[in-house]
Amino acid sequence: MLLAIDQGNTNTVFALLDGEKIVRKWRISTEEKRTADEYMVWISALLKLSDMTVADIDGAVVATVVPQGKLNLVLLCRRYFKCDPLVVGDPKVDLGVDVRVHNPDEVGADRLVNAVAADKIYGGPLVIVDFGTATTFDVIGRDGAYLGGVISPGINLSLKALHEAAAKLPRIAVEAPTSDRVTGLSTLEAMQSGVFWGYVGLIDGINMRLRKEHAPDMKVLATGGLAKIFYGRADSIDHVDHDLTISGMRLLFERNSHKCVPVLDED
Known part of the structure; x- marks a missing residue:
């Protein structure tokens, strides 16, 4: 399953997707200093309650508007899900959309x-x-x-x-x-x-x-x-x-x- 992490200024949403279907969606308040380990304690408990494990996640994508929070989300994926996530905003990411603004x-x-x-x-x-x-x-x-x-x-x-x-x-x-x-x-x-x-x-x-x-x-x-x-x-x-x-x-x-x-x- 794909783990999608959408970090806004107020809340951070973690969603698990099986193809196009959203299987689970969890929300936590955004805290830019929250560590990868703290995230994992929280999400592992939710996975257990849903009869799932870390092994069920085979891909990850991160979108954040909080620059200071990106590192710990990437570390979460690397340390516990054993993969580098796709990070929206990375120059290598192909949006498929022509962005016609000054910057x-x-x-x-x-x-x-x-x-x-x-x-x-x-x-x-x-x-x-x-x-x-x-x-x-x-x-x-x-x-x-x-x-x-x-x-x-x-x-x-x-x-x-x-x-x-x-x-x-x-x-x-x-x-x-x-x-x-x-x-x-x-x-x-x-x-x-x-x-x-x-x-x-x-x-x-x-x-x-x-x-x-x-x-x-x-x-x-x-x-x-x-x-x-x-x-x-x-x-x-x-x-x-x-x-x-x-x-x-x-x-x-x-x-x-x-x-x-x-x-x-x-x-």
Whole structure:
């Protein structure tokens, strides 16, 4: 099976794939100083609970937007899975996507693998809205090229800033409202309404401008943990794919015919 490790700024997802099927998916908070040994203690317990062992993993792919965290993830694969992982962003990796921005090296690994998967599975032109630590909008052209995008503060980041900057405002969770009423009748309702409907306006407003700028028939694909909350309320979102990033990592692994070449034990 293939182990796909997607490390974001907030969480790191470990997914086991048998071909196109995601067999297991586990999530741990991102900590750039977490060692390979600490990762292994955690993942070995989860493998045991799933009646699997390290021997079931015969390939690995890593995508991280946390540069300081990459080394320990690579060491994890080398030390315990006895292979060098395919690392998204490595110059030797063939993306199969033309990245048409001023500096392709600036584009995050998650955005690149999302572009690979979206073009392969859905086809351009399209916009990928990824609800993560930041909310990103990535544009894929009709020919499958990555054309750039938009980065805005993530919704949880905005809530944290609001709570920390205003002493009387509580820390709240992101929730979809039970009705389309915008006016809040309490501080809590007002905050939830402002955050939720404010982001709906952000999503629809940016997608409207992107469609005007690129193509009126652009599909909009949402991914990330909060995608399901906004689907059906943000009129511009056409589809939700929670496993888009993992799918892109699998496709890159297959495209590069990466093999889990045995390596010597790490000291």
